Amino acid sequence: MLALFENPRLRGGVHAEEHKAETSGVPIALDMPLPKKLYIPVQQHVGKPAEPLVKVGEKVLKGQLLAYSQGTISAPVHAPSSGEIADVMDFPAPHPSALPIRTIIIETDGLDQWQPLKAPDDPFALPAEEICALVGAAGVVGLGGAVFPSAVKLDLGRKNKIHTLLINAGECEPYLTCDDRLMQERAGEIVTGIRLMLRGMNAPEATVGIEDNKPEAFIAMREACAEFANINVVQVPTRYPMGWDRQMLRYLTGREIPADGRATDIGVVIHNVATAHAVYRAVCLNQPLITRVVTVSGSAVAKPQNVEVLIGTLMSEVLDFCAVDKSQVARLIMGGPMMGDALPISEVPVVKACNGILALSEQDIEIPEVKPCIRCSTCVTACPVGLLPLEMASRIRANQLDSAVDLGLKDCINCGSCSYVCPSNIPLVHYFKFASGELYKRQQMEHKSEQTKRLMDDRNQRMERIRLEQEEEARRVMEARAARTREQELAKQKAQQAQQAQQSISKADTAEEVR
Known part of the structure; x- marks a missing residue:
């Protein structure tokens, strides 16, 4: 742990077994067969799900808009290949629960035909607002795992007077090398994407942080940035979780993000290196985000490699392409082994x-x-x-969740470093995930209770208003009835008086005749 104290900017972390050599030296596979069906969930980002605008039986082309974004924090989804809309239905999500999520299913036609694309002649002549609009329309989200709509961050960067764009190329999770291979093979395109992001935010400079276990990627990026003095490529120590945005920012800038704040509060915006490549495609080629590079690895994989996969391809088909021995698979994980999600099905x-x-x-x-x-x-x-994992776990075991929150439970990123180094093999991160789930359930129950109380209050107010209206209506009816009764009585009196007057006149006339 000596290195920890030699560099005050590097806090905590572990040296996890990397398992990267199996895939870091293998070129990205581009020849995966076109699937017969593609399953595109409308919720692939933070925020509101996209709303489908296609109908069953409709023909679509590659890159065509399938579902439009709803609101500011949302992102559209596009057709990864040409074909026909087979269905819009609930389908298991890539999540430990495998609960169904609204999904657009495309039956591909084998042509893989693009819709007409109109790329700008000079992307760097575009105004900043148009660059952000193109990124948003392409459905680009953070590809480092956060999947936050990238156009929103670019807009925030322009409005918050950002001085530094930080490109996170740490890729600290064991096994994963997709960003490494992307930098080795497509460094020029990534740098173009970084320059476009700088223009979209009106920011002066960018810094790319690459862990020092990726020498080939570092050299490729340095060469691609050689003519751009405002883009710095820096090596950072290989120490998990260096890919955590706050850890990367702290190491490269020496500054801390406020506890309840964002990087923009200190003039920095952080994007993943793969996101920069997606921005290049969105602006320079007018291509939406319909593919991504995926690392396929593990001891059950006969051909571990990085594969460029169409969004919506079933993981089972990707595993077949990489010659996975299904009889040997004991656990399937989406993402890395430290923070990834264990999936029940492929x-x-x-x-x-x-x-x-x-x-x-x-x-x-x-x-x-x-x-x-x-x-x-x-x-x-x-x-x-900088938390106290054991103390938090003790509170959680005693069902003292509020006390665990006071110790910083909500600041835990579930990186698993504490569990990894524990000599007693205590699954600390499992406690924290459980507690976070319980807190979420509690918040949901409190929210539901507040909603129910609000609905009851609204109902009571509505019933009271109806009662008062009914009483007022009854009072008006009674007053109207009383008025009618008085009018009838008055009319009756007048009629009687008239009748009496007539009788008096008749008697007088009779008496006169007798005389």
């Missing part, structure tokens, strides 16, 4: 957030025996956030 689609598919065997996931804590504080040293 018949789920590749989405924009999927940067890796790991097929692990029993030997990879051997679960050691959990032993009592020896109070060594190794978990405290490893925590990149």
Whole structure:
């Protein structure tokens, strides 16, 4: 742990087994067969889901808009290939629950025909607002895992007077090398994307942070940036979780993001290196985000490699392409082994957030025996956030969630560093994920209770208003009835008086005649 104290900018973290050599030297595979069907979820980003605008039976071309974004925090989705809309239905999501999500299903026609594309003659002559609009229309989101709509961050950057664009190329998770290969093979396109992002935010300079276990990618990026003095390429230590945006920012700038703030509060915007490549395609080629590079690895994979996959391809088909021995698969993970999601089935689609598919065997996931804590504080040293993992876990075991929150539970990023270094093999991060889920449920219940109370209050107010209106209406009816009664009585009196007067006149006339 000596390195921790030699560099005050590097807090916590672990040296996890990398398992990157199997794929980092293999070129990105571009020859994966076109799937017969593509399954495109309308929710592949942070924010509101996109709203489908296609109908069953409709013919679509590659790159055509399938569902439009709703509101500011949303992103559209596009057709990854040409074909016919077979259905719009609920389909299992790439999530540990595999719960169904609204999905557009395309039956491909084998032609892979693009819709007409009109690329700008000079992308750097476009105004900043138009660059952001093109990025938004292309459905580009953060490809490092956050999947936040990129156009929103570019707009925020322009409005907040950003001085530095930080490109996160840490890729610290074991096994994953998709960003590494992207930088090795497409550095020029990535740099063009970075320059366009700078223009879209009106920011003066950019810094690219690459872990020092990626020398080929570092050299490729340095060469691609050689003629651009405002783009710096910097090596950072290989230490998980260096890919965490706050850790990367702290190391490269020496500054901290406020606890409840954003990087923009200190004049920085952070984007993933793969996002920069997607921006290049969106602006220079007018191509939407319909593919992504995915690392396929694990001891059950016969041909571990990075594959450029169409969004909506079933993971089972990607695994078949990489010759996975299904009988050896003990756990399937989307993402990395530290922060990825274990999937119950492989018949789920590749989405924009999927940067890796790991097929692990029993030997990879051997679960050691959990032993009592020896109070060594190794978990405290490893925590990149500076929390007290053991104390939080103790509170959670005692069902003292509020106390765990006071110790910083909500600041935990679930990186798993504490669990990784624990000599007693205590699954600390499992406690934190459980507690976070319980807190979410509690918030949902409180929100539901508040909603119910508000609805009851609204109902009571409505019933009281109706009662008052009914009473007022009854009062008006009674007053009208009383008025009618008085009028009838008055009319009756007048009639009687008239009748009496007539009788008096008749008597007088009779008396006169007798005389």
